Amino acid sequence: MSYDPQPGMRVVCIRDDWGQPCQYHPERGKVYTIKxxxxxxMVGDIVYIGTYLGFDECPVESGGEPMFHSKCFKPLDETRLDVFRRHLNTVPGPWERVGA
Known part of the structure; x- marks a missing residue:
């Protein structure tokens, strides 16, 4: 699936086999916000072709902001999250009486 990553978009990490040297790596299954x-x-004399993402949740290292290939992430379906949040807000907790 192809997507057009934009700053502010939330994505889910789908890979955890990082080969680049940095202290922080996104974890598979976690949600990140594109920064x-x-x-x-370009790393040294090597140019890596593709789209690379930096995240709000990743700490900036002494060498700069760590960037990760967009193919390692998929967009988060915000509509599904909104449905889940609405459901949570409408279900009474065990301490509430229904119809009170």
Whole structure:
């Protein structure tokens, strides 16, 4: 599935086999908020082709902001989350009386 990553979009990590050297790596199954999007990344003399993402949740390292390939993430379906949140808000807790 192809998607157009944009800053502010929330994505889910779908891979955890990171080969790049950095202290922080996204964890599979966790949700991240895109902070920045860059096309092609240069590390030393090597250019990596693709779209790379930086995240609000990733700490900036001394070498700069860690970037991760967009194919390692899928967009979060916010509509499904909204339905879940609405459901949580309408279900009374065990301490509430229904019809009170």
């Amino acid at each position: 920045s999007v860059e096309a092609d990344e």
